[in-house]
Amino acid sequence: MCYYRVMSKLYIANWKSNKNRKEAQTWIKQFIDEVKPGLAVGKITDKIVVAPPFPFLQDLLAAIDSANLDKYIHLAVQDISPYEAGSYTGAVSAMNLEGFNVKYAIVGHSERRKYFRETSEDVANKVESCMTGEITPVVCVDLPEVEKQAKLIDSKFHSKTIVAYEPVEHIGTGIAQPLDEILDAIKRIKNHFPSSKTIYGGSVNLDNVEAMKQEQAIEGFLVGSTSLKADAFAQLI
Ligand code: PGA
Secondary structure (H helix, E strand, C coil), X not given: CCCCCCXXXXXXXXXXXXXXHHHHHHHHHHHHHHHXXXXXXXXCCCEXXXXXXXXXXXXXXXXXXXXXXXXXXXXXXXXXXXXXCCCCCCCCCCHHHCCCCEEEEEECCHHHHHHCCCCHHHHHHHHHHHHHCCCEEEEEECHHHHHHHHHHCCHXXXXXXXXXXXXXXXXXXXXXXXXXXXXXXXXXXHHHCCCCEEEEECCCCCCCHHHHHCCCCCCEEEECHHHHCHHHHHHHC
């Protein structure tokens, strides 16, 4: 028998520094209501990840656990300390995250590189931090930094790393990069990260996601603006 099925994808909601506690609680409740039926009957087979600001991890964890969805909805952080636990005021280490069921950490987002002067060396150290905590790093790159970033990350960690291709000029604009350009960029990224999963981020929305879903090379999505509304993020999946 021969049939075609869109493969499962990874969907990461990157809230950035949006929302207050009440809004975060409302979002997760609504989101669970939206996706629970699909998850229950196996209609949704994708991996779902939510990356809230640190203070909301506990509330989200509690909501996901009490809905018995911890196998399906995972938590991510949007950054992690490049250092181990210790005297680094203001930093959140992998050890601090133990007990929160955090499975992923977004590292090297272009906003961190731009506004917080994060370097590719910092990002490589953050990948090492992730490894100490069994957290999967989601390393964000645009084409200009791919080669350097790949060299700085110990090659033994590449297969445990997800690379998010994020063309800076398409982030937050509402206009994703044309599909052929995304595929071309992913091909180039694969030359440097042959064993890493590759996902795309940059204005993924309900109008453009279907075409991207059909592409095997795009193994998931890092979603900013569209993830801020629970129903929109649920509809993407
Ligand atoms: P966007 O953000 O979906 O709003 O473009 C994506 C990102 O910055 O990861």
